[in-house]
Amino acid sequence: MTMDICPLEGVGAEISGVDLVRGLSDAEFATVRAAFAQHGVIFFRDQFITESQHIAFARRWAPININRFFAAHPDHPEIALVSKERDQRDNIGGGWHTDHSYDHIPAMGSILVARELPESGGNTLFASMYAAYDALSEGFQRMLRSLNAVHSARHIFGEAASTHYQQSDARGARIGNSAAAEHLQDPVHPVVIHHPLSGKKALYVNPAFTTRFAGWTEEESRPLLMQIYAHCMKPEFVHEFVWRPGSIAFWDNRATWHFARNDYHGQRREMHRITVEGEALCAAH
Numbered sequence: 066m067t068m069d070i071c072p073l074e075g076v077g078a079e080i081s082g083v084d085l086v087r088g089l090s091d092a093e094f095a096t097v098r099a100a101f102a103q104h105g106v107i108f109f110r111d112q113f114i115t116e117s118q119h120i121a122f123a124r125r126w127a128p129i130n131i132n133r134f135f136a137a138h139p140d141h142p143e144i145a146l147v148s149k150e151r152d153q154r155d156n157i158g159g160g161w162h163t164d165h166s167y168d169h170i171p172a173m174g175s176i177l178v179a180r181e182l183p184e185s186g187g188n189t190l191f192a193s194m195y196a197a198y199d200a201l202s203e204g205f206q207r208m209l210r211s212l213n214a215v216h217s218a219r220h221i222f223g224e225a226a227s228t229h230y231q232q233s234d235a236r237g238a239r240i241g242n243s244a245a246a247e248h249l250q251d252p253v254h255p256v257v258i259h260h261p262l263s264g265k266k267a268l269y270v271n272p273a274f275t276t277r278f279a280g281w282t283e284e285e286s287r288p289l290l291m292q293i294y295a296h297c298m299k300p301e302f303v304h305e306f307v308w309r310p311g312s313i314a315f316w317d318n319r320a321t322w323h324f325a326r327n328d329y330h331g332q333r334r335e336m337h338r339i340t341v342e343g344e345a346l347c348a349a350h
């Protein structure tokens with residue numbers, strides 16, 4: 066089998082000619098790793114892996130981060146269940162976001178495996194924070210490089226949360242540990258990071274978890290954040306991934322945003338997610 070890496074419109078690359086059931090050789094893994102660093106999100110098709118194979122693949126990248134907010138797989142605590150039931154209205158991730166920016170050392174990314182899909186709908190959109198940064202003027206880039214931003218999960222996962230990023234059961238009761246969110250210390254991250262794997266510059270603010278620029282009020286921050294978000298959502302930086310049985314997506318939280326479409330009410334969708342740890346973030350110069 067020869068591996069093929071096909072860059073996609075907007076962001077990401079589809080990798081074919083690999084067999085994740087059999088597992089990757091060291092040479093194949095190195096090639097996949099380089100593609101992940103370059104493209105920010107990689108996709109695989111027709112990979113019917115078991116839970117244990119999912120866990121083994123994840124462990125090759127970095128230690129597994131066990132999610133504090135999502136329900137765990139009953140037999141495999143390493144796997145978080147990202148699911149929407151037939152009678153549920155909200156989904157997980159139904160707005161532009163990147164996972165874990167509320168952590169001091171944000172997770173590298175998540176490996177999401179399709180387990181049960183609606184007949185249609187339930188696509189996931191990804192946006193490139195490399196391309197969004199690169200498309201800005203040199204002057205605006207320089208100004209953004211001088212800024213840091215505060216991130217928080219409290220308004221999302223905490224006691225007062227009411228948005229789409231959390232999981233609730235059919236009666237609307239919250240699943241997961243909302244009290245845990247209350248104890249998080251809001252981290253400050255550079256607005257433009259030096260990406261730890263690629264060395265490229267990436268925008269690192271997102272609509273879900275960034276609350277303000279460091280040293281600015283929320284009110285002062287809002288207009289500039291909205292301007293940056295509107296830019297990042299432009300179609301030229303976005304790829305819409307259509308899931309099929311056997312599809313896997315692995316995104317880099319430090320290089321992309323994602324958005325789970327919630328357009329399949331009445332049908333069930335279940336994804337298995339494993340998140341792997343990242344490294345400390347540095348500002349781009």
Ligand code: OGA
Pocket residue numbers: 147157158159164175177187188189323324325326336338
């Ligand atoms: C996530 C998420 C997207 C999806 O698991 O972090 O946002 O399409 N999921 O399920």
Ligand code: MN
Pocket residue numbers: 158162163164323
């Ligand atoms: Mn997410």
